[in-house]
Amino acid sequence: MSDKKQLPIFIRFFIKLFQIILYISIQIIFIPFAIIGIIDAIYKEMRKSKKLGVSFSAIKALQYRWFMHYFNTRPDPISVAFTKNFPCESHFGMWSIMGPLIISQRLFGFTTRLGKLVEPGEETAGSTAGIRVLMFDKVMEKYVDEMEQIVLPGAGFDLMTLQFTKGKKVKVFELDQVNTLNVKVETLKKAGIEHDWITYIPVDYANESWVEKLLGAGFDKTKKTLFLWQSVSLYLEADIVKENLREMADLCVDGSIIAQDFYSKVFSSGEYSKAAKNFLSIIEKMGESSKFGIDMSDDPKAAVDSFLTECGLKMTKYIQFGEKLDIEPFYCIVEAEKL
Ligand SMILES: C[S@@+](CC[C@H](N)C(=O)[O-])C[C@H]1O[C@@H](n2cnc3c(N)ncnc32)[C@H](O)[C@@H]1O
Numbered sequence: 559m560s561d562k563k564q565l566p567i568f569i570r571f572f573i574k575l576f577q578i579i580l581y582i583s584i585q586i587i588f589i590p591f592a593i594i595g596i597i598d599a600i601y602k603e604m605r606k607s608k609k610l611g612v613s614f615s616a617i618k619a620l621q622y623r624w625f626m627h628y629f630n631t632r633p634d635p636i637s638v639a640f641t642k643n644f645p646c647e648s649h650f651g652m653w654s655i656m657g658p659l660i661i662s663q664r665l666f667g668f669t670t671r672l673g674k675l676v677e678p679g680e681e682t683a684g685s686t687a688g689i690r691v692l693m694f695d696k697v698m699e700k701y702v703d704e705m706e707q708i709v710l711p712g713a714g715f716d717l718m719t720l721q722f723t724k725g726k727k728v729k730v731f732e733l734d735q736v737n738t739l740n741v742k743v744e745t746l747k748k749a750g751i752e753h754d755w756i757t758y759i760p761v762d763y764a765n766e767s768w769v770e771k772l773l774g775a776g777f778d779k780t781k782k783t784l785f786l787w788q789s790v791s792l793y794l795e796a797d798i799v800k801e802n803l804r805e806m807a808d809l810c811v812d813g814s815i816i817a818q819d820f821y822s823k824v825f826s827s828g829e830y831s832k833a834a835k836n837f838l839s840i841i842e843k844m845g846e847s848s849k850f851g852i853d854m855s856d857d858p859k860a861a862v863d864s865f866l867t868e869c870g871l872k873m874t875k876y877i878q879f880g881e882k883l884d885i886e887p888f889y890c891i892v893e894a895e896k897l
Pocket of ligand 1: 619
Protein backbone atom coordinates (compact mmCIF):
# COMPACT_ATOMS: atom_id res chain seq x y z
CA MET A 559 0.00 0.00 0.00
CA SER A 560 1.39 3.46 -0.83
CA ASP A 561 2.27 5.87 2.04
CA LYS A 562 -0.50 8.20 0.89
CA LYS A 563 -3.18 5.52 1.30
CA GLN A 564 -2.17 5.03 4.94
CA LEU A 565 -2.99 8.66 5.79
CA PRO A 566 -6.35 9.40 7.46
CA ILE A 567 -9.11 10.13 5.00
CA PHE A 568 -9.54 13.82 5.92
CA ILE A 569 -5.81 14.48 5.40
CA ARG A 570 -5.98 12.77 2.02
CA PHE A 571 -9.01 14.93 1.20
CA PHE A 572 -7.11 18.15 2.06
CA ILE A 573 -4.03 17.05 0.09
CA LYS A 574 -6.24 16.37 -2.95
CA LEU A 575 -8.05 19.68 -2.51
CA PHE A 576 -4.76 21.55 -2.26
CA GLN A 577 -3.47 19.78 -5.38
CA ILE A 578 -6.65 20.68 -7.30
CA ILE A 579 -6.31 24.35 -6.29
CA LEU A 580 -2.67 24.41 -7.41
CA TYR A 581 -3.57 22.61 -10.62
CA ILE A 582 -6.35 25.10 -11.42
CA SER A 583 -3.95 28.02 -10.81
CA ILE A 584 -1.45 26.55 -13.30
CA GLN A 585 -4.29 25.83 -15.72
CA ILE A 586 -5.38 29.49 -15.61
CA ILE A 587 -1.86 30.64 -16.53
CA PHE A 588 -1.90 28.22 -19.48
CA ILE A 589 -5.26 29.37 -20.90
CA PRO A 590 -3.91 31.82 -23.52
CA PHE A 591 -1.33 29.28 -24.72
CA ALA A 592 -3.96 26.53 -24.77
CA ILE A 593 -6.23 28.60 -27.03
CA ILE A 594 -3.48 28.98 -29.62
CA GLY A 595 -2.28 25.43 -29.00
CA ILE A 596 -5.68 23.83 -29.59
CA ILE A 597 -6.06 25.68 -32.88
CA ASP A 598 -2.58 24.60 -34.00
CA ALA A 599 -3.16 20.97 -32.89
CA ILE A 600 -6.56 20.68 -34.59
CA TYR A 601 -5.23 22.25 -37.78
CA LYS A 602 -2.27 19.86 -37.94
CA GLU A 603 -4.03 16.68 -36.78
CA MET A 604 -7.19 17.12 -38.83
CA ARG A 605 -6.59 19.47 -41.77
CA LYS A 606 -2.93 18.92 -42.54
CA SER A 607 -3.14 15.14 -42.07
CA LYS A 608 -6.08 14.98 -44.48
CA LYS A 609 -4.21 17.08 -46.99
CA LEU A 610 -1.18 14.80 -46.75
CA GLY A 611 -3.34 11.63 -46.74
CA VAL A 612 -1.84 10.41 -43.48
CA SER A 613 -3.53 7.84 -41.20
CA PHE A 614 -5.36 9.63 -38.37
CA SER A 615 -5.47 6.50 -36.20
CA ALA A 616 -1.67 6.30 -36.46
CA ILE A 617 -1.44 9.96 -35.34
CA LYS A 618 -3.59 9.17 -32.29
CA ALA A 619 -1.35 6.22 -31.40
CA LEU A 620 1.74 8.45 -31.63
CA GLN A 621 0.01 11.06 -29.48
CA TYR A 622 -0.53 8.51 -26.72
CA ARG A 623 3.16 7.61 -26.74
CA TRP A 624 3.92 11.33 -26.33
CA PHE A 625 1.58 11.43 -23.30
CA MET A 626 3.24 8.37 -21.81
CA HIS A 627 6.65 9.98 -22.09
CA TYR A 628 5.64 13.16 -20.29
CA PHE A 629 3.46 11.40 -17.72
CA ASN A 630 6.39 9.13 -16.87
CA THR A 631 4.71 5.86 -17.72
CA ARG A 632 7.03 5.01 -20.64
CA PRO A 633 10.13 7.02 -21.56
CA ASP A 634 10.08 7.66 -25.30
CA PRO A 635 12.42 10.49 -26.33
CA ILE A 636 12.34 9.27 -29.96
CA SER A 637 8.57 9.81 -30.26
CA VAL A 638 8.96 13.27 -28.70
CA ALA A 639 11.76 14.26 -31.12
CA PHE A 640 9.64 12.87 -33.96
CA THR A 641 6.52 14.79 -32.87
CA LYS A 642 8.46 18.07 -32.77
CA ASN A 643 9.15 17.69 -36.50
CA PHE A 644 5.94 15.97 -37.52
CA PRO A 645 3.68 18.07 -39.79
CA CYS A 646 0.47 16.41 -38.50
CA GLU A 647 0.89 17.05 -34.79
CA SER A 648 1.65 20.08 -32.67
CA HIS A 649 4.19 19.53 -29.91
CA PHE A 650 3.45 23.05 -28.70
CA GLY A 651 -0.29 22.37 -28.86
CA MET A 652 0.00 19.21 -26.81
CA TRP A 653 2.16 20.96 -24.21
CA SER A 654 -0.22 23.89 -24.00
CA ILE A 655 -3.16 21.53 -23.40
CA MET A 656 -1.46 18.90 -21.25
CA GLY A 657 1.19 21.12 -19.64
CA PRO A 658 -0.79 21.93 -16.45
CA LEU A 659 -1.41 18.22 -15.79
CA ILE A 660 2.19 17.26 -16.59
CA ILE A 661 3.60 20.01 -14.35
CA SER A 662 1.14 19.22 -11.55
CA GLN A 663 2.05 15.55 -11.64
CA ARG A 664 5.78 16.27 -11.63
CA LEU A 665 5.74 19.05 -9.02
CA PHE A 666 3.28 17.77 -6.45
CA GLY A 667 2.05 14.34 -7.49
CA PHE A 668 -1.38 15.31 -8.81
CA THR A 669 -2.18 12.30 -10.98
CA THR A 670 -4.99 11.68 -13.42
CA ARG A 671 -5.83 8.65 -15.56
CA LEU A 672 -3.14 9.64 -18.07
CA GLY A 673 -0.43 9.47 -15.40
CA LYS A 674 -1.38 6.04 -14.06
CA LEU A 675 -1.23 2.52 -15.36
CA VAL A 676 -3.73 -0.03 -14.14
CA GLU A 677 -2.79 -3.52 -12.93
CA PRO A 678 -2.78 -6.37 -15.48
CA GLY A 679 -6.31 -7.71 -15.89
CA GLU A 680 -7.86 -4.45 -14.66
CA GLU A 681 -7.77 -2.65 -17.99
CA THR A 682 -10.87 -0.89 -19.25
CA ALA A 683 -11.49 0.47 -22.74
CA GLY A 684 -10.30 3.86 -21.45
CA SER A 685 -7.01 2.58 -20.06
CA THR A 686 -6.12 0.25 -22.93
CA ALA A 687 -4.06 2.63 -25.09
CA GLY A 688 -1.09 2.83 -22.73
CA ILE A 689 -1.06 -0.77 -21.52
CA ARG A 690 -1.19 -2.13 -25.05
CA VAL A 691 1.95 -0.17 -25.95
CA LEU A 692 3.79 -1.60 -22.92
CA MET A 693 2.64 -5.14 -23.71
CA PHE A 694 3.90 -4.93 -27.27
CA ASP A 695 7.19 -3.56 -25.91
CA LYS A 696 7.42 -6.73 -23.82
CA VAL A 697 6.79 -8.91 -26.86
CA MET A 698 9.56 -7.08 -28.70
CA GLU A 699 11.96 -7.40 -25.75
CA LYS A 700 11.22 -11.11 -25.45
CA TYR A 701 11.95 -11.94 -29.09
CA VAL A 702 14.29 -9.30 -30.48
CA ASP A 703 17.48 -11.27 -29.80
CA GLU A 704 16.26 -14.60 -31.08
CA MET A 705 14.64 -13.44 -34.33
CA GLU A 706 16.40 -12.87 -37.64
CA GLN A 707 13.70 -10.63 -39.08
CA ILE A 708 11.03 -8.36 -37.63
CA VAL A 709 8.06 -7.16 -39.67
CA LEU A 710 5.58 -4.47 -38.63
CA PRO A 711 2.68 -4.53 -41.08
CA GLY A 712 0.78 -1.27 -40.45
CA ALA A 713 3.61 0.33 -38.46
CA GLY A 714 2.12 3.83 -38.62
CA PHE A 715 4.17 6.21 -36.48
CA ASP A 716 5.20 3.52 -34.03
CA LEU A 717 8.93 4.02 -33.48
CA MET A 718 9.57 0.99 -31.28
CA THR A 719 11.88 -0.68 -33.81
CA LEU A 720 14.23 2.32 -33.62
CA GLN A 721 14.46 1.86 -29.87
CA PHE A 722 14.71 -1.93 -29.71
CA THR A 723 16.63 -2.98 -32.83
CA LYS A 724 19.37 -0.35 -33.16
CA GLY A 725 22.77 -2.05 -33.41
CA LYS A 726 21.22 -5.56 -33.51
CA LYS A 727 21.68 -8.08 -36.29
CA VAL A 728 17.97 -8.45 -36.97
CA LYS A 729 16.51 -7.23 -40.30
CA VAL A 730 13.54 -4.92 -39.87
CA PHE A 731 10.70 -4.19 -42.30
CA GLU A 732 7.90 -1.72 -41.72
CA LEU A 733 4.85 -1.56 -43.98
CA ASP A 734 2.10 1.00 -44.23
CA GLN A 735 0.21 3.07 -46.76
CA VAL A 736 2.38 5.19 -49.02
CA ASN A 737 1.49 8.67 -47.69
CA THR A 738 1.83 7.64 -44.05
CA LEU A 739 5.20 6.03 -44.66
CA ASN A 740 6.52 8.91 -46.76
CA VAL A 741 5.66 11.41 -44.04
CA LYS A 742 7.22 9.09 -41.45
CA VAL A 743 10.53 8.85 -43.31
CA GLU A 744 10.62 12.59 -44.09
CA THR A 745 9.95 13.39 -40.41
CA LEU A 746 12.66 10.99 -39.22
CA LYS A 747 15.13 12.72 -41.55
CA LYS A 748 14.06 16.17 -40.40
CA ALA A 749 14.37 15.16 -36.75
CA GLY A 750 17.83 13.70 -37.40
CA ILE A 751 16.70 10.28 -36.09
CA GLU A 752 18.82 7.46 -37.50
CA HIS A 753 16.72 4.82 -39.26
CA ASP A 754 18.93 3.49 -42.04
CA TRP A 755 18.75 -0.17 -40.95
CA ILE A 756 14.98 -0.25 -41.40
CA THR A 757 13.31 -1.02 -44.73
CA TYR A 758 10.09 0.93 -45.23
CA ILE A 759 7.64 -0.65 -47.68
CA PRO A 760 4.60 1.31 -48.91
CA VAL A 761 1.55 -0.90 -49.49
CA ASP A 762 -2.24 -0.86 -49.39
CA TYR A 763 -3.42 -4.28 -48.16
CA ALA A 764 -6.82 -3.74 -49.64
CA ASN A 765 -5.51 -3.38 -53.19
CA GLU A 766 -2.08 -4.94 -53.53
CA SER A 767 0.03 -7.86 -52.40
CA TRP A 768 2.09 -6.93 -49.36
CA VAL A 769 3.83 -10.32 -49.54
CA GLU A 770 5.22 -9.62 -53.01
CA LYS A 771 6.45 -6.25 -51.84
CA LEU A 772 8.01 -7.70 -48.71
CA LEU A 773 9.81 -10.42 -50.67
CA GLY A 774 10.91 -7.84 -53.22
CA ALA A 775 12.40 -5.75 -50.42
CA GLY A 776 14.64 -8.60 -49.26
CA PHE A 777 12.53 -10.57 -46.77
CA ASP A 778 13.91 -14.11 -46.49
CA LYS A 779 11.30 -16.89 -46.19
CA THR A 780 13.79 -19.23 -44.53
CA LYS A 781 14.48 -16.98 -41.55
CA LYS A 782 12.86 -16.83 -38.13
CA THR A 783 10.55 -13.83 -38.04
CA LEU A 784 8.52 -11.83 -35.56
CA PHE A 785 5.43 -10.19 -37.03
CA LEU A 786 4.03 -7.42 -34.85
CA TRP A 787 0.54 -6.45 -35.95
CA GLN A 788 -0.53 -3.82 -33.49
CA SER A 789 -3.97 -2.18 -33.76
CA VAL A 790 -4.37 -2.71 -37.48
CA SER A 791 -6.99 -5.48 -37.86
CA LEU A 792 -9.69 -3.21 -36.40
CA TYR A 793 -9.51 -1.08 -39.56
CA LEU A 794 -9.59 -3.88 -42.15
CA GLU A 795 -12.40 -5.96 -43.66
CA ALA A 796 -12.71 -9.46 -42.14
CA ASP A 797 -11.62 -11.21 -45.35
CA ILE A 798 -8.52 -9.00 -45.57
CA VAL A 799 -7.63 -9.73 -41.94
CA LYS A 800 -7.94 -13.48 -42.64
CA GLU A 801 -6.01 -13.27 -45.88
CA ASN A 802 -3.23 -11.25 -44.24
CA LEU A 803 -2.91 -13.69 -41.35
CA ARG A 804 -2.86 -16.70 -43.71
CA GLU A 805 -0.14 -14.97 -45.72
CA MET A 806 1.84 -14.24 -42.56
CA ALA A 807 1.46 -17.90 -41.54
CA ASP A 808 2.84 -18.96 -44.94
CA LEU A 809 5.90 -16.80 -44.34
CA CYS A 810 6.60 -18.34 -40.93
CA VAL A 811 9.32 -20.93 -40.42
CA ASP A 812 9.70 -22.89 -37.16
CA GLY A 813 10.10 -20.50 -34.25
CA SER A 814 8.47 -17.53 -36.00
CA ILE A 815 5.84 -15.64 -34.03
CA ILE A 816 2.89 -13.47 -34.99
CA ALA A 817 1.87 -11.09 -32.19
CA GLN A 818 -1.29 -9.09 -32.70
CA ASP A 819 -4.33 -7.66 -31.01
CA PHE A 820 -8.03 -8.05 -31.61
CA TYR A 821 -11.02 -5.97 -30.58
CA SER A 822 -14.43 -7.49 -29.95
CA LYS A 823 -17.26 -7.23 -32.44
CA VAL A 824 -19.24 -5.15 -29.94
CA PHE A 825 -16.31 -2.73 -29.63
CA SER A 826 -15.65 -2.40 -33.36
CA SER A 827 -19.33 -1.76 -34.04
CA GLY A 828 -19.25 1.13 -31.54
CA GLU A 829 -21.80 -0.49 -29.21
CA TYR A 830 -19.35 -1.13 -26.36
CA SER A 831 -19.58 2.28 -24.74
CA LYS A 832 -20.32 5.90 -25.52
CA ALA A 833 -16.64 6.83 -25.21
CA ALA A 834 -15.61 4.08 -27.62
CA LYS A 835 -18.35 5.12 -30.04
CA ASN A 836 -17.20 8.75 -29.95
CA PHE A 837 -13.57 7.78 -30.50
CA LEU A 838 -14.41 5.49 -33.43
CA SER A 839 -16.69 8.07 -35.02
CA ILE A 840 -13.93 10.74 -34.96
CA ILE A 841 -11.55 8.25 -36.60
CA GLU A 842 -14.26 7.39 -39.13
CA LYS A 843 -14.80 11.06 -39.97
CA MET A 844 -11.07 11.21 -40.66
CA GLY A 845 -11.40 8.39 -43.19
CA GLU A 846 -10.76 5.16 -41.28
CA SER A 847 -13.76 3.14 -40.23
CA SER A 848 -13.56 0.29 -37.77
CA LYS A 849 -14.54 -2.86 -39.60
CA PHE A 850 -13.33 -5.93 -37.82
CA GLY A 851 -13.91 -7.48 -34.44
CA ILE A 852 -14.23 -11.01 -33.06
CA ASP A 853 -17.39 -12.16 -31.31
CA MET A 854 -16.13 -12.34 -27.72
CA SER A 855 -19.55 -12.52 -26.09
CA ASP A 856 -19.40 -16.19 -25.12
CA ASP A 857 -15.90 -17.61 -24.66
CA PRO A 858 -13.47 -14.96 -25.95
CA LYS A 859 -10.35 -17.12 -25.72
CA ALA A 860 -11.99 -19.97 -27.66
CA ALA A 861 -13.35 -17.52 -30.24
CA VAL A 862 -9.91 -16.00 -30.89
CA ASP A 863 -8.30 -19.44 -30.95
CA SER A 864 -10.77 -20.73 -33.50
CA PHE A 865 -10.35 -17.60 -35.66
CA LEU A 866 -6.58 -18.08 -35.66
CA THR A 867 -6.96 -21.78 -36.52
CA GLU A 868 -9.01 -20.75 -39.56
CA CYS A 869 -6.01 -18.63 -40.58
CA GLY A 870 -3.54 -21.52 -40.26
CA LEU A 871 -2.23 -20.42 -36.86
CA LYS A 872 -1.94 -21.92 -33.39
CA MET A 873 -2.47 -19.56 -30.46
CA THR A 874 0.43 -19.76 -27.98
CA LYS A 875 -0.37 -16.85 -25.68
CA TYR A 876 -3.58 -15.03 -24.85
CA ILE A 877 -3.97 -11.90 -22.73
CA GLN A 878 -7.49 -10.63 -22.23
CA PHE A 879 -7.79 -7.04 -21.08
CA GLY A 880 -10.08 -6.40 -18.14
CA GLU A 881 -10.13 -10.10 -17.29
CA LYS A 882 -10.23 -9.48 -13.54
CA LEU A 883 -13.12 -7.02 -13.84
CA ASP A 884 -16.75 -7.80 -14.28
CA ILE A 885 -16.92 -6.24 -17.75
CA GLU A 886 -17.70 -7.43 -21.23
CA PRO A 887 -14.54 -8.64 -23.02
CA PHE A 888 -13.42 -6.02 -25.52
CA TYR A 889 -9.75 -6.53 -26.40
CA CYS A 890 -6.95 -9.08 -26.30
CA ILE A 891 -3.33 -9.47 -27.31
CA VAL A 892 -2.26 -12.84 -28.64
CA GLU A 893 0.81 -14.62 -29.89
CA ALA A 894 0.57 -17.36 -32.50
CA GLU A 895 2.70 -19.77 -34.48
CA LYS A 896 2.13 -21.50 -37.78
CA LEU A 897 -0.07 -24.60 -37.32
C1 LIG B 1 -4.11 2.46 -35.34
S1 LIG B 1 -2.85 2.60 -36.50
C2 LIG B 1 -1.65 1.61 -35.70
C3 LIG B 1 -0.27 2.01 -36.08
C4 LIG B 1 0.81 1.30 -35.26
N1 LIG B 1 0.77 -0.13 -35.43
C5 LIG B 1 0.75 1.70 -33.81
O1 LIG B 1 0.39 0.87 -32.97
O2 LIG B 1 1.05 2.85 -33.52
C6 LIG B 1 -3.40 1.59 -37.86
C7 LIG B 1 -2.40 1.55 -39.01
O3 LIG B 1 -2.88 0.63 -40.01
C8 LIG B 1 -2.59 1.16 -41.27
N2 LIG B 1 -3.52 0.61 -42.26
C9 LIG B 1 -4.87 0.63 -42.19
N3 LIG B 1 -5.38 0.12 -43.35
C10 LIG B 1 -4.33 -0.22 -44.13
C11 LIG B 1 -4.22 -0.77 -45.43
N4 LIG B 1 -5.31 -1.08 -46.16
N5 LIG B 1 -2.97 -0.99 -45.93
C12 LIG B 1 -1.88 -0.67 -45.19
N6 LIG B 1 -1.91 -0.14 -43.95
C13 LIG B 1 -3.13 0.08 -43.44
C14 LIG B 1 -2.82 2.65 -41.09
O4 LIG B 1 -2.21 3.42 -42.11
C15 LIG B 1 -2.25 2.89 -39.70
O5 LIG B 1 -0.90 3.27 -39.74
